Amino acid sequence: MYFCYSPGIEIGWRLKCEAWGNGFATEGAKACLKYGIERLEFNKVYSFTSKINVQSENVMKKIGMVKVMEFEHPNIIEGCSLREHVLYSIDSSS
Template identity: 55%
Template sequence: MIYLETSRLYLRDWSAADLEPFCNMNADEDVMKYFPRMLSHEETERFYQAILSEFEDYGYGLYAAEVKDSKEFIGFIGFHRATFEADFTPCVEIGWRLKKEAWGKGYATEGAKACLDYGFHQLGFSEIFSFTAEINAPSINVMRKIGMEPVKTFHHPNVEQDSPLNKHVLFQSDIDHSRKP
């Protein structure tokens, strides 16, 4: 099923054919630069199953992102229910991860804008959060481009305290903000 369509992307259900390129993407050190580590094939398979389960449980999730013209799987853009221990969780998080060949083309911004609109106006979310390591300038740039507002910094409880990835930035958008021109 295609959930969202933009001028260049389909945000759709996952297929078994997506698993191998998903494994390759999660094993790429450039793609995983702002994560504690690359994921093994087995870890990616568990992540893939967790994504499918979230769709079953909530009716939304991290959509497989496909370029319309080439039918190429490039990663994911969508929603996740964040439940780690923090003063803003549980919450709906918007996130993205694209293979490096898809970087710099505006796909993350294009897909995330469509997701925000869908989340507020079709799924009925009143607020959506996004967060990343404070040093992840590319994702922070996407958050700003899609109109999210910075809220605060926090130390991510699931990242080693002495890691340069521990300090995170939290951004938020709400239904009122989404109606602004």
């Protein structure tokens, strides 16, 4: 199943390996999310990652996002371990 949330605002993070596990992704995501909701007046923000990327999924949970669904990413070939994804969201009332 493929889910298209466009138009939508996505939050994401990418850190070098040496920075993993220090809370930088969570801290930065919280700040960006707060700015997006309070200053830019975003009503809803999404984030998605491969199911095997448990660390990023944990960041989504820590910043208050709720799991919406699981889906197979259409741009990743069948059989690849990165194909199965999770989608999370948060809205301004959360």
